[in-house]
Amino acid sequence: MKTKHFALAALALSLAACNNENEILNNDGPVAAQFTADIYKAVSTRVNSEGTGFTDNDCIGINSEDITNVPYVRENGQFGPKGTTIYFNDTETKTFSAYYPYREDSELQNGIVSVNTDQYGQGPEIDFLFASGATGSTSSPTVSFTDKTDKGDADNSFHHRMSLIKFTFKPGDGLIFNGMEPADYTLDGLKHEGTFDTATGTTAVTAAVESPITMQLGGATTSQVIILPQGVTTSLDLTVSFNGLDYTTTLPNPSKPEANQFSAGYAYTYNITLNNKGITVEEPEITPWEDGETNDVSITL
Missing domain, CATH: 2.60.40.2620 (Fimbrillin-like)
Known part of the structure; x- marks a missing residue:
């Protein structure tokens, strides 16, 4: 040594x-x-x-x-x-x-x-x-x-120093999971390339445009995505694949601690309910890491 x-x-x-x-x-x-x-x-x-x-x-x-x-x-x-x-x-x-x-x-x-x-x-x-x-x-x-x-x-x-988006998927009217949970989901509207400064703890977004991210669920009904802290400049579009069908919705943007901003150290929870007629999204909850908000969302075909 x-x-x-x-x-x-x-x-x-x-x-x-x-x-x-x-x-x-x-x-x-x-x-x-x-x-x-x-x-x-x-x-x-x-x-x-x-x-x-x-x-x-x-x-x-x-x-x-x-x-x-x-x-x-x-x-x-x-x-x-x-x-x-x-x-x-x-x-x-x-x-x-x-x-x-x-x-x-x-x-x-x-x-x-x-x-x-x-x-x-x-x-x-x-x-x-x-x-x-x-x-x-x-x-x-x-x-x-x-x-x-x-x-x-x-x-x-x-x-x-990053932000966290958490999803919980629930069956709504006319649907049951019972071993046939959603297969994956795609979230669009965020930028995914950036930097982290090890001397100051600050992050920066370097991507010029937003791009989609697709996450496999593998039988789970919860999932989370780490993202760079960033302002939201476009709609957040969510597509959930379930039983061979795609359920789509637009997520509400964060309202706190700063409107239209995913802030460093905050976790944003979206409760997603799939229905025969669409997706229901509850208002997002931001929880520790820092106190915040949750969104409930319903998706309908």
Whole structure:
């Protein structure tokens, strides 16, 4: 394992959505920075897990004024350095940021990740989280990426930086699923190419035009799509394939926290009811990640 003498460093990282502080190991020479972290409103899970926090083999990248993209990987419930061990070497207080999931330097261009959220790009690898503002020093080496607002301090926990659209499909009048659930759905009206900045946690849309995304259901009646935060400039058209027929409707645009905008860190839930005569869509609910709205939709032939 390599050791690099930056002005600050991290030896052991504990990121299991916990807040326990570790014992200081060395008071005479360089002092190991010790990290704790949680995910904001962790009662809502990341897309790849039914749990409320990080899972083993998750890897995050640490940044500060002196270091760039230092990886820490979670093993046996704790995060530790992956290849590089670094330490605080002076008494100056340092400020850290971190992002998930980690990207190798070869995948970055000036710290920026290219993102594609089409059906082939869906998964935890685009569920970007970002934390910032956590500090540490030789005299206070525990760097906490946690929400400290209950103690009158800052919220330095990890926040979702993408938007999430969730669908629940229900049978309405004249229909039953009973083992013959909808096969897939296609959502049109969104842009799927963009970027994520690992140093600032910001996203940007780079696609010039909207394009459809088709998601297979495989017998499920719920589904979710991670998208880049973006304004809605056209109608959101939904087509659901059920029993060899296509049910179509136009979804209502988001109304909060900002009208006609899918905002970073928010999940938008659409309840979709298929009927013999069409689709019913309830008003969308936005839930944590952040508080929001739900839409119910009915689709009729």
